[in-house]
Amino acid sequence: MSDDMERRGLDMHTRLPLSLWDALLGTSLEVATARGLRILDVPPGVQHGDTLQMQHAGVANSERGVMSYGHHYFELHLVVPxxxxxxxxxxxxxxxxxxxxxxxxxxxxxxxxxxxxxxxxx
Structure with a gap:
């Protein structure tokens, strides 16, 4: 698990640096999650501090034989050049x-x- 990730229950939280260009235009980024590498689609026009949710990319939990997964939340931190x-x-x-x-x-x-x-x- 990356140093940038924080676990809260079954959910994971990551502060994600994002360039000004990617915030303006949108992008797809390969990100590390508790369930492996995934592609995060960032829509155009996001703002500093916005949070994007990747469903079912958090920690797995088996309770009474039923698997459930937390989510992964990415808090965007714009990097101005x-x-x-x-x-x-x-x-x-x-x-x-x-x-x-x-x-x-x-x-x-x-x-x-x-x-x-x-x-x-x-």
């Missing part, structure tokens, strides 16, 4: 996405974001 690791092409693409978003917001009449300061990080 360090600006030093972004290529000029990636920065240009991100700026293009920002412009599209701003254009979309203005066309819908949405208010802009208020200025905020980061006061703590975990």
């Amino acid at each position: 360090d600006s030093a690791s972004l290529t000029p092409d990636a920065l240009t693409a991100l700026d293009g996405l920002r412009r599209l978003r701003e254009k979309h917001q203005h066309s819908k009449g949405e208010a802009g974001a208020a200025e905020a300061n980061v006061v703590g990080r975990s």
